[in-house]
Structure formats: structure tokens, C-alpha cells
Amino acid sequence: MRVRLREIVEGGLDIVDQAAPKDLDLKEEFINLEKPIIVKGHLERVSDFVLAKLTVTYTLDTVCARCLDPIDGDVSFDFEADLPFKMGDKHVDLGARVREEILTGYVPRVLCKEDCQGICQGCGVYLNTEKCECNNKKKEVANF
Ligand SMILES: [Zn+2]
Ligand SMILES: [Zn+2]
Known part of the structure; x- marks a missing residue:
């Protein structure tokens, strides 16, 4: 999930990207590892960082905390992040932040309804x- 800095022009860059969970080092049981993680949003360069406003979607593979029915729906959430870069960098990488947001945002007690x-x-x-x-x-x- 790397984006070339020079593609982030004035006015920003809209992106749609996707990665397999394993490419983001996500092997958690609640994630459907067969389905891609999709990232959509807008990137803007602000001095020495990129302001990212992103929507992340991934697919659950878990069971209801009450009735143990399987749950395989999609989860979407929005977040904003500052991604710093240094002189000479050619890319910013979104992957690490996306991974972190998925892991910290997950509520381990999902209900089927x-x-x-x-x-x-x-x-x-x-x-x-x-x-x-x-x-x-x-x-x-x-x-529960
Ligand atoms: Zn009974
Ligand atoms: Zn249930």
C-alpha cells in the first residue's frame, strides 16, 4: 500500500487500493484471510507529512459472541492519519497504519444482530x- 509522493499533486490524490491481509501481516482469527482489505480515500501533502483520510473495509470471519452463528460480513471504518516523510523519500506506506487501525478498532464481541x-x-x-x-x-x- 505504497503511494508515490510525486503523485500526490496539489489538491490531493484520491486513492483506491487493496491488499491481501497477509501482505499487511494480518493473520488474526477474526479476519477473513481470503478477502482483500480495501482502502479508499484522499491524500494531501502538508509540508513534511501526508494527511490521509481513509475508509478501510475488511471482511470478518468470526462467530456471534452470544449464539456462535458464523459472521462473515464486511466491516468499514474511517480514520485520519498523518504519515510523515523525509527529504528524499519517494513513497509513503499506508499499510502499517491500516494494520494498526484494524487491530485497535476491532471489538472482540461481535453479535450476529x-x-x-x-x-x-x-x-x-x-x-x-x-x-x-x-x-x-x-x-x-x-x-455478555
Ligand atoms: Zn432452555
Ligand atoms: Zn447471535
Whole structure:
């Protein structure tokens, strides 16, 4: 995810780039390693740094924290970063910042939907579509 400094002209440069997770050294379990990480945004040169306003999209590969259903949706988020460069540099590299933002922004308790009912602690029934058979104190949801 390197961008040539001289391509960042006055008025800035719009970019769309993508990389495989492994190319950004991302091997985390919650990331779908088969799908690319996509970066879109705008870069502007400001004296000795590049101001980057980026939208990052990657694909999850995890399970719901309550019901353990697989989750493979896309996650998108925006961030801004100052990427410093030195005299003589030909490129700025976005990869390290994108990696960092993905890792620090990830919430490890993802739910398949906001009101997921989870699995009954008593009888193990999947409460999103089935009724509890054990009458386990009404709807007792795993406490996340
Ligand atoms: Zn769920
Ligand atoms: Zn039950």
C-alpha cells in the first residue's frame, strides 16, 4: 500500500487500493484471510507529512459472541492519519497504519444482530428461532 509522493499533486490524490491481509501481516482469527482489505480515500501533502483520510473495509470471519452463528460480513471504518516523510523519500506506506487501525478498532464481541437472544443456558436451544424447552427463568441469555 505504497503511494508515490510525486503523485500526490496539489489538491490531493484520491486513492483506491487493496491488499491481501497477509501482505499487511494480518493473520488474526477474526479476519477473513481470503478477502482483500480495501482502502479508499484522499491524500494531501502538508509540508513534511501526508494527511490521509481513509475508509478501510475488511471482511470478518468470526462467530456471534452470544449464539456462535458464523459472521462473515464486511466491516468499514474511517480514520485520519498523518504519515510523515523525509527529504528524499519517494513513497509513503499506508499499510502499517491500516494494520494498526484494524487491530485497535476491532471489538472482540461481535453479535450476529443487536438483539441476538443467544443460546439458552439451560437447554441449549437456539433462542433466535426456537422456544426454550426448559423454562430457564424466562429468557436467560448468556451474559455478555
Ligand atoms: Zn447471535
Ligand atoms: Zn432452555
